[in-house]
Amino acid sequence: MPVRNFIEEVTFATPEGILPAPRDAWAEDWMAMPVRARDLAFRLACLQRPVDPELLREAAADLLPFGPDRDRSTEDLKARATRPEN
Known part of the structure; x- marks a missing residue:
């Protein structure tokens, strides 16, 4: 059920709607959320905020x-996090 809820939420969500799922999974049991779902969550959030260094570092971690x-x-995410904004 949590994964289904995540998929429904992530379809049109903002980063604020997307990121609680992987963050909560990390805090409770870092392997509770499938790796591909975590990747998707951070990829979608980073696409919406491509120059947010804090988010890029979190996604890399x-x-x-x-x-x-x-x-x-x-490594790409870490490098993007250190680049000055254009």
Whole structure:
């Protein structure tokens, strides 16, 4: 049920509507939410706020534990978080 609710919420949600799900999952049991759902949540939030350094760092930190196949994305997010706004 939580995953179904998340999918319904995320379809047209703002970052404020999207981010509580992965943040709550992280706080309670960091593996409670499927990795792909977490990736989707942060990807959608970052698309809406592409120059928000705090969000980009949070997204990078969330990706980091999930292995080398996400390392390039993690490094990209970290680099974007340190770039000055254009």
